[in-house]
Amino acid sequence: MGSGLSLTPDLQSLPSCCRPYLHITTEQSHLHIMPNKEILRRLYEIIKPYRPLLGIAMVCMILHSAFTTAQAWILKPVIDDMFIEKDMNMLKLLPFAIFFIFLMISMFNYCYTFLLEKIGQSIIQNLRVRLFEHIHKQPLSFFHEHSTGTLISRVISDVTLMQISVSNALVNITKDFFLVLFLLIFVFYQNWELALITFILLPTAALPIVKFSKLFRQFSTRTQEETAKVSDRLYETITGNRIVKAFSKEKYEVDRFQDQVNALFAIVLKDAKYRSMQHPLMHTIGGVAFSVIVWVGGKEVIYDGASPGTFFAFLVALIAAYEPVKNLSRINPLIQQGMAAATRIFSILDIEPEIRDKDGAVPLQPFTTRIDFKNVNFSYDKDTQVLSDVNLSVPSGQALAIVGHSGGGKTTITNLIPRFLDIKKGSITIDGTDIRDVTLSSLRSQIAMVTQQTILFNDTVQNNIAYGDLNASIEEIRKAAKAAYALDFIDNLPNGFDTIIGEGGARLSGGERQRVSIARAILKNAPILILDEATSALDTESEREVQKALENLMKNKTTFVIAHRLSTIKNCDRIIVIKEGKIVEQGTHDELLSLNGEYEVLYNMQYK
Template sequence: MKTYLRMLQYVKPYLARIIIALCVMVITAGLTAASFYVIKPVIDKILANPDKAEALRYIRLLPIAVILIYALKGVFLYIQGYLINWIGNKIIWDMRNSLYRHITNLSMRFFNNQKMGVLISRITNDVTLMQGAVANVLGNLIGSVLNIIGLVSLLFYLNWFLALMAIIVFPIAVLPIIQFGKKMKAAARGTQEKMGDITAVLNESFNGIRIVKAFGMEEYERRRFNSDLQRFFDYTMRGVRASSLSSPTMETIGAIGIAAIIFVAGSAVINGTLTTGTFFAFIAAITGLYPQVKKLNDMNNVIQQALSAGERVFEILDTKPEINDLPGAKEYPEFKNSITFTDVKFAYNPGENVLKGINLEIKKGQVFAVVGPSGSGKSTTADLLARFYDPHEGEIKIDGIDIRHIKQEALRKLIGIVTQETILFNDTIKANIAYGDGEINETKVLDAAKAANAHDFIVKQPEAYETMIGDRGVRLSGGQRQRLAIARAILKNPPILILDEATSSLDSESEILVQEAINNLMKNRTTFVIAHRLSTVRNADKIVVIDGGVIKEEGKHEELLAKNGIYTKLYNMQFKLHE
């Protein structure tokens, strides 16, 4: 119930339209009751009326009344359907926006622990199921309740004793609704979880299709996908069994009630205590009532699925970001002097420190390189500077200000990042270069592309700067993608640059072009280089060697070689590999 009430909070902005929709539903329910009631005068005043003059009078009026009732009912049903679906779709729009906004605000650690396919499934499949509950409760559920109220009122108006007999069956009908609802909710949760797994498998296999084919793993991926499909099918069939049992159960209960009414009411007609018109109107109303009760059961099944989806969605919405702007955090538009790490310690997992007391200083305008063996903590230092994570101990300061006291948006405006793994979007070349810039300035885009050695290959594309590059830039070569990423950083024009070596996976020609682009990017900036190949940091102003989360050596290239330590060892290993 708590989950459902929380879902209905999204209804508040649309209360005015909901009130209009409720008024329309009340009118529709009244017209539904009138459509059943009209059977009574048709039989009593026309078919069974011994007064022929009165029968002729009614035969002229009642057909017009029937047409008016059903025409008005049709108009109000259209208005009701339109309003309910408009409100339902707007609410789901709001839910999706809220969920996406929240997810994109969560910290990197959250994404490290999640399957991307599962997150996609939350926003698409789970929110769609929630839409069913909101739309159904606003439309079918409330409409059915109002119709039930209207029809029950009509039954009491026609014959209170028979009406009491009819509603005695209602409590019996509620029991299967509750039981089948529980089974539907359990099955729905399993189905949604498996759909998340299926989406994750699809996401991984499609994104990694080159590796899948290279290793001949198509059949393995098919088996993995089929296994998840089997489990999805099993959960789906559990829900189908519960849903399929609920309808015949409800119909059987309804049939028992209707049979009892026919027996009692038919006896009354034979004995002359009940008119034929009242009998037929009552039977018509009671047969119209039980489908409305059955609809409540159907709506309950949908609502149980939605509640299961809602719990999964709110589970994410209740996840708090680890990285937040502290109270009083301020803008900081300009980097002036230096960046310092003071006794910085950090662990991805409790008790497993990746950094164990890092102390370093980067002066404005310096090229500062961090080197070390794989897993030593090089990339972690850069992630902490960009505040993708916060250190567990120690401080990172820019111009003497703890970066936790600078707004995240302001901090990241100071920093440009070019990574070894180039991230591009399925958009035009121009839009990718201008990513993060509020307005696309054609001249700036052109200048950035030229500085990144990208202009020449761009103008050779089918639509030049308007060419779509595909998912993750798949239509471009590795060197071309890297140059677009550098152009993007040049256009941003940040005073601080984090450079996760961008040339390590390129061919020689592309490497030369990319290295020239990087040199252009590094001009007049403070550059934090995460070095994988030591040949690229020979000219760095300062090099720090990290091993096991601790700074072991620091100095310039020649100084570190002279120490004959870890740096020398790494350098010699790489030199031999390139012989």
């Protein structure tokens, strides 16, 4: 009955590659230390909705353990009644009984394995969506602090690591606990003296686990840090492959990558050393325990006339009970990794979005009259003031140009209006209502933005434009494209509006991308418009076309235009000049030129 040795096939079948190392990053500096108790409490919160299913799975696991114990129990009649007593009735009965026990073990095994998988996968899906939602609630500053790779790793691999850990822990705690419990009861019932010896000896085999746990958590964290650096190099060089090529830095990048991979290798190898040592150590200690038991038990059978069946049943039960203890050594590193992953996930979920609807926020009424900045101050960090005392009043329908040297704070000003950033002092009001008193969605629904970096999704042209209004009909989308001077080139694409435009719109030229994003803004038809260097990245010819598209977009809108080339803003109603976070001049183009001040300097830089 060799099957007694492999009583936990489910654990054995868990692939050792269950540790998706790629894209795991830890920003230890951002992580608060979370006590184990706190992690477990929060994991329990996550598992809680699945308690009914979990209950069924647990009953299956307990029954599985009971029938596994019966496997050992049936050995006694097999040996004593069949082999020694040569009982014919038993010969007929026992094979059926054995088959029945095996069948039950298999059935309950199937049930709890599937149920646990279902619970685990449900947790994964829910947690991913929760993280996704949470990340998208965060303001701009959050994304300045957390790299893309890190966030992707939280949603993909950390969630998986955590689930593997939770499923394993559940199996180990419930099924293996009951298995060991039942087997020990059985063992005591069979021979309490031997059982007592076992009880003292066997736990020593688990000592290495206790010793190694801390090490594994450390190794896991360091492995994940080094892996993060590998994936960061990968991510940067793949997305930046054009620059790598242009500067012929392939060899340089390969060397850097090699160094990083070597660093990872070193730490993984250390981890592997202890990982490989843990089990053999346990096995050696276990060997000592078993030798003593066979010696004592053998003596009892030989000298004291104990039944061989009892002893065999005892021994098989012990071997079976030893299996879960051995498993501990294998899942221990997994659990340590899972706990570390859970800490990282919770640390993201714990970041309260700094900018959110305040209690009692009301929808912003449709914009009619004016936008006012009063003594607006802003800084990204405590030390450097980026905007100081900006006062500005923009009546509805005006086109306001913002000019100034790079780094003056132009982009920052425009990011304050849709509350991508929140001001530190002063107020911004729309028709007299403070923008912090209205809901974010109603505020942002009245603002359209076109920036220098066009953000397009790897989808069809049509869907990219429809992002401005998901209910728009194809006629409205075509109309928007026409107004954005994009209809001609779109119709010439291989599949017209159904052409997939590649990651970030990679299959379109810069000017085409910009016109698609203008069409998107036209479709949105928001009363307030922000144009941040919308034509700066373009050559003169595309700029001219995009400029025409922008003029259509700006019709009847209140517009904030930031432009690098002053020629494009000459016709704006008003121009403000920003220098080091302050408005230093304002007026029309001609008025400003006649001041012979900052504007004239900027103008001369471009035209003289």
